[in-house]
Amino acid sequence: MDILLTNDDGIRAVGLRALYAALVKAGHRVHVAAPMTEQSAVGHSVTLFSPLRVREVEEPGFSGLGISGTPADCVKLALSHLLPKRPDMIVSGINAGANVGVDVLYSGTVSAATEGALAGIPAMAVSVDDYHPEELSAQAGYAAGMLEGGFWSSFPNQCVLNVNFPAGALADAKGLRVCRQTSCTYRDWYDERNDPRGNPYYWLCGVIPPENVEPDTDRDSLSRGYITVTPLTFDLTHAEYMKTLARQLAGND
Numbered sequence: 001m002d003i004l005l006t007n008d009d010g011i012r013a014v015g016l017r018a019l020y021a022a023l024v025k026a027g028h029r030v031h032v033a034a035p036m037t038e039q040s041a042v043g044h045s046v047t048l049f050s051p052l053r054v055r056e057v058e059e060p061g062f063s064g065l066g067i068s069g070t071p072a073d074c075v076k077l078a079l080s081h082l083l084p085k086r087p088d089m090i091v092s093g094i095n096a097g098a099n100v101g102v103d104v105l106y107s108g109t110v111s112a113a114t115e116g117a118l119a120g121i122p123a124m125a126v127s128v129d130d131y132h133p134e135e136l137s138a139q140a141g142y143a144a145g146m147l148e149g150g151f152w153s154s155f156p157n158q159c160v161l162n163v164n165f166p167a168g169a170l171a172d173a174k175g176l177r178v179c180r181q182t183s184c185t186y187r188d189w190y191d192e193r194n195d196p197r198g199n200p201y202y203w204l205c206g207v208i209p210p211e212n213v214e215p216d217t218d219r220d221s222l223s224r225g226y227i228t229v230t231p232l233t234f235d236l237t238h239a240e241y242m243k244t245l246a247r248q249l250a251g252n253d
Contacts, residue, residue, distance in 0.1 A: 001028050001029070001087075001088040001089050001147070002028070002029045002031065002083075002085065002086075002087045002088050002089075003023055003028045003029065003030050003031065003087055003088065003089045003090070003091055003147075004031050004032075004033060004075065004078055004079070004083065004087040004089070004090045004091070004116065004121075005019060005020055005023065005030050005031065005032045005033075005034070005064075005090075005091050005092075006032070006033055006034045006071055006074045006075055006078075006090070006091075006092050006112045007034050007035070007071065007092055007093055007094075007095060007108075007109060007112070008035065008038075008039045008040050008041075008042065008070075008071045008092075008095060008107065008108030008109045008111075008112065009038060009039075009040065009095060009096055009109075010034065010035050010036065010037055010038050010039070010066075011032065011034040011035065011036060011057055011064055011065075011066040012057075013034075013096065014094075014096070014133055014134065014135075014136055015093055015094030015095060015096060015126075015128065015133065015136050015140075016032070016034055016093070016094070017062060018094060018135075018136040018137050018139070018140035019091060019093060019094055019126065019136075019140045019143060019144070020032060020062060020064070021061065021137065021140065022137065022140035022141045022143065022144040023091070023140075023144050023147075025141075025144070026144045026145075026147070026148075028144075028147075031064075031065075031078065031082075031083055031087065032057075032062075032063070032064025032065060033064070033065045033067055033074040033075065033077065033078035033082060033083075034064060034065075034066060034067065034071075034074055035066070035067060035068075035069065035070065035071060035073075035074060035108075036055060036066040036067060036068055037068075039070050039071055039108045040095075040097070040107075040108060041106045041107065041108065042070050042071065042108045042111075043105065043106050043107070043108065043111055044072050044111035044114065044115070045070050045072065045111075046069075046070060046072050046073055046076065047069045047070060047073050052067055052068055052069045052073055052077060053067070053068040054066070054067055054068075054077075054082070055067075055068075065078075065082060070108060070111075071092065071108035071109065071111055071112035071115075072108075072111050072112060072114075072115045074112060075090065075112050075115040075116050075119075076115060079116070079119055079121075086121070087116075087121060088121075088122070089121065089122050089123070089124070089147060090112070090113055090115075090116030090117075090121050090122070090123040090124070091113075091123075091124050091126065091143070091147075092109045092110070092112040092113040092116075092123070092124070092125045092126065093109055093124075093125055093126030093127055093143070093163075094126045094127060094128055094133075094136050094139060094140060094143065094165075095107070095109040095125070095126065095127035095128070096127075096128065096130065096131050096132065096133055097127060097128075097129070097130070097131045098127050098128070098129040098164050098219075098222055099125060099127040099162060099164060100164055100181065100182060100217075100218040100219045100222055100228065100230075101181050101182040101183070101184065101185075101208060101217070101218060101219050102181075102184075102185050102186065102208075104162065104181070104232060107125070107127075109125050109126075109127060110125045110160065110162060110232070112125070113125040113160045113162075114160055114232075114234060117157075117158050117159060117160045117234075118158060118234075120157060120158065122152055122155050122161075123159075123160045123161070124143070124146070124147070124160065124161040124162075124163060125160055125161070125162050125163065125232075126139075126143045126163045126164075126165075127162075127163070127164045127165070128164070128165040128166075128167065129164060129165065129166050129167045129222055129223075130167040130168075138169070138170035138171070139165045139170050142165075142170060142227075143163060146161075146163065156231070156233070158233065158234070159231050159232065159233050160231070160232040160233075160234075161229065161230075161231055161232075162218075162228075162229070162230045162231070162232050163227070163228070163229050164218065164222050164227070164228045164229075165227055166222055166223075166225045166226065166227065168225075172225065173225060173226065173227050174224065174225040174226050175226055175227070176226065176227045176228075176229060177216075177221040177226040177227070177228050177229070178228075178229045178230070179216055179217055179218050179220075179221050179228055179229070179230060180217055180218070180230060181217060181218050181230055181232075182208070182213050182214055182217035182218055182219040182220065183214065183217075184208055184209065184212035184213055184214070184219075185208070186206040186207065186208055187206060187207055187208075187209055188204065188205070188206040189205050189206065190202040190203060190204055190205065191203040191205055210223070218230050
């Protein structure tokens with residue numbers, strides 16, 4: 001297949017390089033369009049008020065395009081201008097840090113895959129529950145193998161396959177779980193600190209409280225050592241409430 005590979009950790013990230021090697025080894029034609037710099041948690045933002053610049057990155061065993069924009073920028077620019085033809089698949093990752101539950105709203109990794117899905121291209125986002133991974137070749141090989149799955153022939157339009165690996169060696173994972181997102185949200189706080197000039201600044205911190213995580217959801221299964229797979233869709237309409245709202249606004253309720 002022709003595969004567009006991207007991420008949000010930047011073109012030099014361990015996870016992207018591991019996926020590139022695994023996909024090439026599997027015989028795919030891999031086209032990389034990834035941010036030149038770290039773009040974690042930028043969500044689905046796109047660049048409107050500054051130009052995008054593209055730089056070729058050629059190294060032994062690796063070739064790609066670094067882009068001075070967000071993950072969504074990378075996919076939009078690649079699909080509309082940089083690629084010789086429309087890819088068969090978009091793969092985003094491997095992200096350093098899990099993307100489960102509400103993370104998918106903030107994640108540049110998931111948003112890059114979503115941009116491809118919105119264009120009607122099958123897309124997969126891949127993450128690992130480790131903020132400082134050093135070796136991801138086994139996880140990358142597993143993810144590349146998932147592209148051979150027969151389920152892709154019936155994969156829904158405008159859907160993203162969200163894959164998360166537990167921290168540690170792949171051999172220690174307990175297996176694969178297809179599961180829904182957890183609905184619990186972060187408990188956030190800000191550390192207030194002072195810069196060398198005595199001016200205050202604020203650093204975001206947050207955790208998903210373990211006691212709020214529903215059983216058998218993505219966060220729960222991942223924390224228990226399973227590889228999690230969740231099909232994501234992005235119609236945000238609250239369908240159950242639509243009829244009730246229509247009655248309320250019409251004064252009939």
